[in-house]
Amino acid sequence: MSGAMRFGQCGSVLVTGASRGIGLQMVDSLAGGGFSPGKIIATTRNPDGAQNLQDLALKHPNIHIIPLDVLSQESIDKCAEEVSRLVQDEGLNCLINNAGINLMTDFHTVTADKMIENFRTNAVAPLMITKAFLPLLKAAASRGGAGGSGSMSIQRAAVINISSQLGSVELNWGESANIKWFPYRTSKCALNMVSRCMATDLEPDGILCLAIHPGWVHTDMGGPQAPLSPEESTSSMLSVFGGLSEKAHGLFLSFTGEVLPW
Numbered sequence: 001m002s003g004a005m006r007f008g009q010c011g012s013v014l015v016t017g018a019s020r021g022i023g024l025q026m027v028d029s030l031a032g033g034g035f036s037p038g039k040i041i042a043t044t045r046n047p048d049g050a051q052n053l054q055d056l057a058l059k060h061p062n063i064h065i066i067p068l069d070v071l072s073q074e075s076i077d078k079c080a081e082e083v084s085r086l087v088q089d090e091g092l093n094c095l096i097n098n099a100g101i102n103l104m105t106d107f108h109t110v111t112a113d114k115m116i117e118n119f120r121t122n123a124v125a126p127l128m129i130t131k132a133f134l135p136l137l138k139a140a141a142s143r144g145g146a147g148g149s150g151s152m153s154i155q156r157a158a159v160i161n162i163s164s165q166l167g168s169v170e171l172n173w174g175e176s177a178n179i180k181w182f183p184y185r186t187s188k189c190a191l192n193m194v195s196r197c198m199a200t201d202l203e204p205d206g207i208l209c210l211a212i213h214p215g216w217v218h219t220d221m222g223g224p225q226a227p228l229s230p231e232e233s234t235s236s237m238l239s240v241f242g243g244l245s246e247k248a249h250g251l252f253l254s255f256t257g258e259v260l261p262w
């Protein structure tokens with residue numbers, strides 16, 4: 001069975017930032033790939049403006065669009081309540097923290113406000129969202145996953161943080177060092193640490209946690225020169241997610257499944 005096929009045994013998957021780019025493609029691939037989870041919860045801060053997502057939801061009744069502005073605690077709490085009503089006792093199997101921003105400023109133009117804005121969206125929000133969804137993730141984990149195996153997997157309970165290779169301190173040399181985006185790079189570096197800390201704290205509950213780099217992808221953020229299409233990045237990531245086990249818990253992976261240095 002290919003990794004992505006395992007989503008077919010997954011009760012629910014939630015993707016943040018599903019209005020466009022990688023998040024929208026994940027929802028599309030999950031819904032149309034022949035391995036669709038029971039419920040795909042696609043969150044966006046502006047459902048009325050997310051026309052492509054609305055079109056997908058018309059075609060696939062297992063897509064549920066729920067409003068979520070990742071910067072608002074009130075919005076996060078409301079979203080968690082709505083998801084709780086949707087999934088009930090089954091809980092939430094897989095939370096994908098994908099929403100992100102990139103404020104491209106270098107050493108000379110960076111300001112404290114830009115650092116904080118990028119940090120709040122890319123590092124603080126995934127942590128606050130995971131905290132709000134923890135009861136639902138725990139409920140799913142306590143059911144033991146596919147076949148009640150009790151091992152870690154996306155079919156049981158997982159938090160996947162979409163990070164970036166640009167958040168790696170160790171890889172910030174040579175060509176990579178020429179990308180001088182202080183707010184973005186440091187926020188993804190912080191998200192990597194959030195992912196690793198969550199892995200320690202959520203391990204006793206059997207909730208798999210990791211950070212993943214999606215590759216350089218042709219989206220509004222990645223730009224037109226990016227070598228990967230959203231389909232290519234997402235298809236590879238979904239295949240990796242489907243095959244995840246305890247071995248990947250607490251790691252920083254590339255979209256190909258390779259382990260990246262922090």
Ligand code: NAP
Nearest residue numbers: 017019020021022069070099100164216217219220221222
């Ligand atoms: P994108 O095309 O710019 O899309 C970003 C998504 O995040 C949009 O859906 C956007 O919603 C959402 N978002 C931003 N702020 C939000 C907020 N406060 N509340 C709710 N949603 C919010 O970016 P992308 O390329 O798909 O990137 C997705 C993830 O991959 C990001 O975390 C990014 O850092 C990471 N990544 C991307 C690349 C790449 O090459 N593209 C490389 C490495 C990592 P709106 O439509 O409402 O603005």
